[in-house]
Amino acid sequence: MTFPGLTPAAAWLLLAGVAALVLLLYVLKPSPRRVAVASSLVWQRVLEQRQRRPERWRWWLSLLLALAIALSMAFALTRPELAAIAGGGGDVLIVVDTSPSMGARGADGRTRLQHAAEQVVRIVDGTGGGSRFLLADTTHQIRTPAFESRTAIGARVHQLAPGFGERAWFPELASLPGLRAQHQVWFVTDGVAAMDLPASVRVASVFRNADNVGITAFDVRAAPGDPRRHDAFVEITNASAGNKRVQLRIAGAGGTPLERSLRLAGGARESLVLDVSALGEGPLRANVASEGDGFALDDTAYGFLPGKSRVRVALVSPGNVALARALRTLPRVELQMVAPARAARLVGFDAAVFDRVTPDRLPGVPALLVAPRPTGWLGRAAGEISDTSVSGWDADHPLLSRADLRDVLIDRAIPLRPVAESAIRFDTIARGPEDEPLMLATREGPRLAVLAFALEASNFAQQPGFPAFLANAVDWLTSDAGAVARPLGQIAVPAKARVLNLEGGEVATREVPGASLFVASEPGLYTAMTRSERVRIAANLLDAGVTAVNASTLSSGLPSGVPGVPQEAGRFARIDPWVVLLAAAALLLALEWWSYNRRITL
Numbered sequence: 001m002t003f004p005g006l007t008p009a010a011a012w013l014l015l016a017g018v019a020a021l022v023l024l025l026y027v028l029k030p031s032p033r034r035v036a037v038a039s040s041l042v043w044q045r046v047l048e049q050r051q052r053r054p055e056r057w058r059w060w061l062s063l064l065l066a067l068a069i070a071l072s073m074a075f076a077l078t079r080p081e082l083a084a085i086a087g088g089g090g091d092v093l094i095v096v097d098t099s100p101s102m103g104a105r106g107a108d109g110r111t112r113l114q115h116a117a118e119q120v121v122r123i124v125d126g127t128g129g130g131s132r133f134l135l136a137d138t139t140h141q142i143r144t145p146a147f148e149s150r151t152a153i154g155a156r157v158h159q160l161a162p163g164f165g166e167r168a169w170f171p172e173l174a175s176l177p178g179l180r181a182q183h184q185v186w187f188v189t190d191g192v193a194a195m196d197l198p199a200s201v202r203v204a205s206v207f208r209n210a211d212n213v214g215i216t217a218f219d220v221r222a223a224p225g226d227p228r229r230h231d232a233f234v235e236i237t238n239a240s241a242g243n244k245r246v247q248l249r250i251a252g253a254g255g256t257p258l259e260r261s262l263r264l265a266g267g268a269r270e271s272l273v274l275d276v277s278a279l280g281e282g283p284l285r286a287n288v289a290s291e292g293d294g295f296a297l298d299d300t301a302y303g304f305l306p307g308k309s310r311v312r313v314a315l316v317s318p319g320n321v322a323l324a325r326a327l328r329t330l331p332r333v334e335l336q337m338v339a340p341a342r343a344a345r346l347v348g349f350d351a352a353v354f355d356r357v358t359p360d361r362l363p364g365v366p367a368l369l370v371a372p373r374p375t376g377w378l379g380r381a382a383g384e385i386s387d388t389s390v391s392g393w394d395a396d397h398p399l400l401s402r403a404d405l406r407d408v409l410i411d412r413a414i415p416l417r418p419v420a421e422s423a424i425r426f427d428t429i430a431r432g433p434e435d436e437p438l439m440l441a442t443r444e445g446p447r448l449a450v451l452a453f454a455l456e457a458s459n460f461a462q463q464p465g466f467p468a469f470l471a472n473a474v475d476w477l478t479s480d481a482g483a484v485a486r487p488l489g490q491i492a493v494p495a496k497a498r499v500l501n502l503e504g505g506e507v508a509t510r511e512v513p514g515a516s517l518f519v520a521s522e523p524g525l526y527t528a529m530t531r532s533e534r535v536r537i538a539a540n541l542l543d544a545g546v547t548a549v550n551a552s553t554l555s556s557g558l559p560s561g562v563p564g565v566p567q568e569a570g571r572f573a574r575i576d577p578w579v580v581l582l583a584a585a586a587l588l589l590a591l592e593w594w595s596y597n598r599r600i601t602l
Helices: 008-027 041-049 056-077 112-125 150-157 321-328 465-478 577-597
Strands: 091-096 132-137 183-189 202-205 213-223 226-238 244-251 258-264 269-275 282-289 300-305 311-316 333-338 351-355 367-370 385-389 409-413 426-431 437-442 448-451 484-487 489-493 498-500 510-512 515-520 524-529 534-540
Touching: 008 056, 056 577, 091 112, 091 150, 112 150, 112 183, 132 150, 213 269, 213 282, 213 300, 226 244, 226 258, 226 282, 226 300, 258 269, 300 524, 311 321, 311 465, 321 333, 321 351, 321 465, 351 465, 367 465, 448 465, 489 534, 515 524
Parallel strands: 091 132, 091 183, 183 202, 311 333, 311 351, 351 367, 367 448, 484 534
Antiparallel strands: 213 226, 226 269, 244 258, 244 282, 282 300, 300 534, 385 409, 426 437, 437 448, 489 515, 498 524, 510 515, 524 534
């Protein structure tokens, strides 16, 4: 016998206390009342004529009925499970797969996770009344699993949802609390997520084929050599077994949406490059539609189209005709030469290029500093170096996109070591053979880029990648930044940031050391804002492994029952003993009332 409502010791202590209380009430006798009468002669004659009958058995019968009623009600409060009635039992651990593919819908319109909840109920109903149940999942939505009753397990499993942002893995059995040596372990899964299972685990399959077409890649970039044009790179995958007619639609803040119709064979994927320049600056939304699609989260993806208007750039230099000519060739740039003496009064410019000139304080506009001298707000010199080259660079940084630096040779450079206590934080995006910082860029706050060498002291200006670097620099300094790509799930943004969704609604965040966290459970475009910066985040699924919802190791189809679960107790396992006990208490109470009114009990 087990007591899911209480610990065994507490349950037996409750029953003993109730029995003792009833017995004490029967043993204690109320004090007799004194009544004044005119004469005792009448009462003496009554006592002489009355025949004495044994009364003790009536007292015992009344006591037994009171004990039975009180103990039945107290017993019901402990919610007992009787193995002798409902069949043998033991510890039952049920692990539910909550990986993303469990959200796929079959032909019946229900998700695999909904079928998994039904399977859990079948397993619970098929076990003996003495069983204890522990529910866990593979994406740790149940952080601290604990043994629960049959009713509680059924309610909790319906609260689970497909999880994102965490790798799905089967929990360590040794880490789960209170499991006894003899236990059953069930894993309810669709078999898509690869997991290492202990040998004793029984698998209950909820896999059914589901049609699915999804977007597995989406990116927006400026066209090489023409920053006025932006292309969208889209990859579409058909994870269904058969051919699918797919409709792709890309919509923006303005212009006519782009639409394409495709026909994809089962398991095929196709990539497209589309000019989205006419859609206007702002959010982009790509969507695919196909008949019978059973997995919606990969049907939509978001991006951001940066601005393409002309910008005013100030070139602050003692004289550099080659650099001025290169900047004037950029399609969006309106260049104006500024004398070094006027460097502190840059008004009406979108960005500035300081060539061998260092302003006394932080510039009021985004800036590219070429061969600046060490200064307090910028950093200190790390020592002059000569006859060096660029040995490594971050090709993913926006400044160095399509800019090959492998042949850049430098006669003289003065690398800067940023001051640790400065409010300006730099990342090294290109370095020399001895890890010298040759190119720097701010990671947050004011936008600054630093070249540790003059163009005249290197062959960088003669390299094919130099025009791309200048175009990237102007775009990075002046354009509204594009969106940072992040997968669904928990996303980190700058500390104390407000996060807004595409509709302008505020998203709940929580603070951790050095960052704020929010959860994106579906594709969307979010904006994180602090006092000094604004970051756009495109949260998308874009995972071919998740889109492949039919890549299962299990056979398709749901079994009518769960193999291996004992069914001999079926009729009685569904009857809760506490209901029987309450019914018994009610019958005994009626019997006590009848016997008392018949003068059978006291």
